[in-house]
Amino acid sequence: xxxxxxxxxxNEYLDGQIDVQLKxxxxxxxxxxxxxxxxxxxxxxxxxxxxxxxxxxxxxxxRERLHQAIVTKCKAKSEHQG
Amino acid sequence: MNGIESKVAxxxxxxxxxxxxxxxxxxxxxxxxxxxxDRNVFRIAQHITQNREDAEDVVQDAFIKAxxxxxxxxxxxxxxxxLVRIAVNEALMKLRRRxxxxxxxxxxxxxxxxxxxxxxxxxxxxxxxxxxxxxxxGEILQKTIQALPESFRTVFVLRDIEGMSTExxxxxxxxxxxxxxxxxxxxRLQLRERLNRYxxxxxxxxxxxx
Ligand SMILES: [Zn+2]
Numbered sequence: 615x616x617x618x619x620x621x622x623x624x625n626e627y628l629d630g631q632i633d634v635q636l637k638x639x640x641x642x643x644x645x646x647x648x649x650x651x652x653x654x655x656x657x658x659x660x661x662x663x664x665x666x667x668x669x670x671x672x673x674x675x676x677r678e679r680l681h682q683a684i685v686t687k688c689k690a691k692s693e694h695q696g
Numbered sequence: 697m698n699g700i701e702s703k704v705a706x707x708x709x710x711x712x713x714x715x716x717x718x719x720x721x722x723x724x725x726x727x728x729x730x731x732x733x734d735r736n737v738f739r740i741a742q743h744i745t746q747n748r749e750d751a752e753d754v755v756q757d758a759f760i761k762a763x764x765x766x767x768x769x770x771x772x773x774x775x776x777x778x779l780v781r782i783a784v785n786e787a788l789m790k791l792r793r794r795x796x797x798x799x800x801x802x803x804x805x806x807x808x809x810x811x812x813x814x815x816x817x818x819x820x821x822x823x824x825x826x827x828x829x830x831x832x833x834g835e836i837l838q839k840t841i842q843a844l845p846e847s848f849r850t851v852f853v854l855r856d857i858e859g860m861s862t863e864x865x866x867x868x869x870x871x872x873x874x875x876x877x878x879x880x881x882x883x884r885l886q887l888r889e890r891l892n893r894y895x896x897x898x899x900x901x902x903x904x905x906x
Contacts, residue, residue: 617813625881649817653888656820656895660888661856663825669838670742670751672735680752681730684759688723 615643620650628658708774715775719766730759733776736858737783743853744787746842747794754790758783780858781868784850791846814889824895840890848883855880 620643626632627640644651711732717725734755741754762769762779769778825833841849850869854860855876860868866876 621813621881621885625877625884628884649813652817652819653814653885656891657884657888659820659824659895660884660891663891664837664841664852664857664887665859667825667833667837668735668739669834669841670739672738676752677734680734680755681727683756684730684763685723685727687756687760688726688763 615639617643617647617650620644620647621653624654624657627654628661711775712771715766715769715771718763719769726759726763729775729779733779734759736776737779740780740783740853740858741787741790743841743857744784744846744850745790745794747790750787750790750794754783754786757786761786777860777864777868780854780860784854784868788850814885816889816892818892818896820892820895821897824891827895836891836894840887840894843890844883844886848879848886851876851879852883852887856884 620640623632623636623640627637632640644654711729714725714728718729737758738751738755741758742748742751745751745754758779761782765782769775821827828836841852844852851865851871854865854868855862862873862876862880865871866873869876871879
């Protein structure tokens with residue numbers, strides 16, 4: 615297996631959506647190819663960091679303002695329906 | 697790591713009861729659904745539009761639209777998935793409106809060599825996120841993901857941040873499954889490469905990462 619072939623399967627490997635046979639081949643490649651090993655680990659870490667850190671938290675006062683605006687409009691709609 | 701878990705995992709039946717109640721005009725029940733998902737909708741919208749005001753508008757418009765169209769919601773999909781589809785559409789519309797003003801094509805910047813070995817292969821510090829304090833880290837992550845082309849960014853956000861499946865993401869963005877996979881791979885690799893400069897191990901001579 616070449617690095618190019620490893621990279622093609624990287625998504626499925628990281629997501630764990632891969633059959634046992636292919637997984638074995640990929641892990642064999644990882645054992646001797648340091649570059650792919652590093653790319654694999656740091657890509658996994660990239661996903662984890664973005665998953666675990668909310669880049670855009672919604673501040674509570676804004677939440678409340680948004681809720682009120684939404685609810686007001688929804689109520690208006692309910693009344694139209696009668 | 698066995699796949700990324702969804703950030704929203706709620707018991708289906710309880711949620712369907714809320715949807716049913718909201719459908720028959722119970723705004724209080726709908727408010728429960730708003731509280732449950734507003735943060736996700738805001739995050740997705742902000743990632744897509746890159747604009748705070750637009751993102752807040754998307755939250756409002758998406759929930760109002762969802763409420764008005766609850767009759768069309770089919771119980772066979774998750775409410776969250778259905779809601780996100782509405783939000784993504786609203787956000788993309790906002791983005792396109794702004795972009796047309798600047799006459800920039802949405803996908804003009806998506807030419808990268810697919811599947812080629814990354815330029816820089818540097819190992820990272822064991823706990824790279826601990827090299828920075830929370831607000832610094834937030835800035836780094838924000839800056840880095842903002843630099844991705846929109847079409848990669850959106851796929852990454854839905855798939856890896858919000859935990860949608862590849863199929864759900866494809867359906868939401870009107871893309872084929874292979875297209876989602878290829879964009880996701882490029883998004884992941886590009887983010888990784890761009891984070892190198894912040895997270896890589898210091899050189900042996902003690903030089904700090906630049
Ligand atoms: Zn390799």
